[in-house]
Amino acid sequence: MNRKVIKMILVLKQNPEKEKVDSLIRMLGEKGLSTNVSEGESHTIIGLIGDTSHLPVDLISALDIVENVTRVSEPFKAANRKMHPDNTIVDVNGVKLGEGFFQVIAGPCSVESEEQIIEVANDVKASGATLLRGGAFKPRTSPYAFQGLHADGLKLLLEAKKETGLPIVTEIMNVNHIGLFADVDLIQVGARNMQNFDLLKELGKLRKPILLKRGLANTIEEFLMSAEYIMAGGNNQVILCERGIRTFETKTRNTLDLSAVPMLKKLSHLPVVIDPSHATGISWMVAPLAKAAVAVGADGLMIEVHNNPSKALCDGAQSLNPEQFDTLMKDIKRRAEFEGKTMN
Helix, strand or coil, X not given: CCCCCEEEEEEECCCCCHXXXXXXXXXXXXXXXXXXXXXXXXXXXXXXXCCCCXXXXXXHHXXXXXXXXXXXXXXXXXXXXXXXXXXXXXXXXXXXXXXXECEEEEECCECCCHHHHXXXXXXXXXXXXXXXXXXXXXXXXXXXXXXCCCHHHHHHXXXXXXXXXXXEEEEECCXXXXXXXXXXXXXXXXXXHCCCHHHHHHHXXXXXXXXXXXXXXXXXXXXXXXXHHHHHCCCCCEXXXXXXXXXXXXXXXXXXXXXXXXXXXXXXXXXXXXCHHHHHCCXXXXXXXXXXXXXXXXXXXXXEECCCHHHCCCCHHHCECHXXXXXXXXXXXXXXXXXXXXXX
16 A cells, blocks of 8 residues: 555446556556555455546546546545455454454453463363463553563463464564564554554554554544554554443443444444453453444454453453353354354
8 A cells, every 4th residue: 555645546347448447547647646556356446646636537437447436535545445345354374354254362361371371272262262362561550560471471372372273362562572573463452552653653564463452532533543554554454443432431441332343344444353351341241242242243352261360460350261251152153153254
């Protein structure tokens, strides 16, 4: 994706003649416009970069290969469905998310020991989870709270991956840590770092899937603009994660914005997953919100599971135990199938 801003898009009719497409691109170039061509399953789209104010739109619309001409008013371009009408499928080391592929990411809030992470990894895999989450670096509100095992935590996650074969998902907090994440399959950007633009730019240089969480006080447009930072660097493998926003309500940790799923699907082509654990901070609310996420069209779930939540060093109150997770997964599988989604 060109780093410059796309001002207008031309949607071409199905199977346009190559000679006519080349002629159109040459004509646009003569008018001082750069082009970005995106070929989908059903349509070819040409994004126009430059000053389009003097472009003869009526003349271009009348061409027999052009279906419609649309000005792009939204500030996000690469993440925009107008530019990429087909849903994006992100492949995380063989596990696909998006366009009907539904996956569950599960594991503890924090990696605490080799025994703990391997036990939980085996449990969630047995129940049907396809990716293992676990925090090695933990951003905590209190500086006195457990901050994670850092590089040692990453090593333990890799041991759990070796044991179970599950791709691993873990959060990065510092741009200087990127080198440590070379073997991480899906790098998570947490809510607090959603607008850490220097970090997003560096992640855009990678060719590795990124799970981007919505900030607790950010709008959907701001969320998509953060995804744009990653994609502007050339990394289009972005998964959006809605994890709840801060409202005036105090009965729950956050308020899960389920309406964000269909809105994000309308505005963007990127996969969307829901984190019902962080949404409320209450374990008994995870199951009903997870079921609702399937119904509103999410492409996956991210659920915290701990082998002994009462003894967890981080977020035990929102974690399911393996038995609770297994019960929920049986229900999720039925609901995903009903919605026409495929689980690995």
